[in-house]
Amino acid sequence: MDPKAISADMKECQDRARAKHKEGFDKSGVKLELIMTPFISFHSNLPMITQKKLADDLEKCAGALQANLKTMRMLRIRPDTDDIYLFNNDKFLDTYVEKVWPNDAETAKKTGEILRANIFIKKKGKEQDENYVVNFFGNMQVLRATSGKAPHWLIEGFSAYCENKALGKNLIAHVPAAEVAKEKDNSGNWLAPIRSKAKDVKKWEELFQVQYADAKVLDSMASFSIVWYLVALDPMRFDKFIQNIADGENSVSAIEKAYGRKVAELQSNWIQWTQTQR
Numbered sequence: 415m416d417p418k419a420i421s422a423d424m425k426e427c428q429d430r431a432r433a434k435h436k437e438g439f440d441k442s443g444v445k446l447e448l449i450m451t452p453f454i455s456f457h458s459n460l461p462m463i464t465q466k467k468l469a470d471d472l473e474k475c476a477g478a479l480q481a482n483l484k485t486m487r488m489l490r491i492r493p494d495t496d497d498i499y500l501f502n503n504d505k506f507l508d509t510y511v512e513k514v515w516p517n518d519a520e521t522a523k524k525t526g527e528i529l530r531a532n533i534f535i536k537k538k539g540k541e542q543d544e545n546y547v548v549n550f551f552g553n554m555q556v557l558r559a560t561s562g563k564a565p566h567w568l569i570e571g572f573s574a575y576c577e578n579k580a581l582g583k584n585l586i587a588h589v590p591a592a593e594v595a596k597e598k599d600n601s602g603n604w605l606a607p608i609r610s611k612a613k614d615v616k617k618w619e620e621l622f623q624v625q626y627a628d629a630k631v632l633d634s635m636a637s638f639s640i641v642w643y644l645v646a647l648d649p650m651r652f653d654k655f656i657q658n659i660a661d662g663e664n665s666v667s668a669i670e671k672a673y674g675r676k677v678a679e680l681q682s683n684w685i686q687w688t689q690t691q692r
Contacts, residue, residue: 472548491558515528548581559660578638588626621636
């Protein structure tokens with residue numbers, strides 16, 4: 415494709431992103447700064463140094479995905495359609511959501527955040543905010559790459575993969591709060607614990623069926639490790655696996671067709687592989 419055409423397309427994309435950002439201010443009166451990367455728009459009223467650090471984290475994540483996955487399939491989000499919002503207090507969050515997305519106002523007040531396939535809105539306050547932002551960046555990527563068909567384990571595993579590649583640690587497990595409270599290891603190292611727990615992980619066929627309501631922290635750790643393993647085994651076959659999911663295949667079929675091996679064999683090899691991870 416002509417580089418000039420790419421440049422013109424990106425300029426139009428950025429113009430649309432700026433217009434959407436301005437529309438949010440016009441409706442809400444809440445002033446947010448806008449930082450655009452090639453893949454996402456970041457809107458926030460946090461200190462600019464914090465915003466730039468978060469934007470840099472997302473750029474680092476994008477670079478790691480390009481380097482490790484060898485394709486652009488997992489980087490299909492755009493700054494005119496995909497957004498991350500981070501507010502420094504409840505008042506600004508509630509006002510903005512009520513004026514811009516009134517149907518989501520009640521959820522924002524109850525939870526302090528909104529998660530959608532193409533948008534992440536959160537109140538600042540937890541020390542893990544940096545990890546939340548990068549984790550959800552991965553969430554956006556895998557949902558876009560699979561046309562919204564990615565199952566829970568894959569969303570969880572790929573989001574955690576992005577978090578680790580960008581920040582070198584994992585703090586976010588999308589499981590019920592009661593399960594998070596049971597977890598004693600808060601070191602952020604998910605590769606090491608899975609070495610001793612790999613044989614306790616559900617059969618992959620069972621893990622692939624787990625939904626949020628029934629998820630355990632070990633399921634999140636295992637999903638992260640499986641994604642890491644599948645990418646390391648063959649990034650081009652991982653790319654094919656993602657395409658198979660987008661085409662409507664279930665996880666078992668998508669993996670077996672992409673890798674040419676049964677999941678039972680892959681799980682056995684994965685258990686051996688986990689023993690080499692530190």
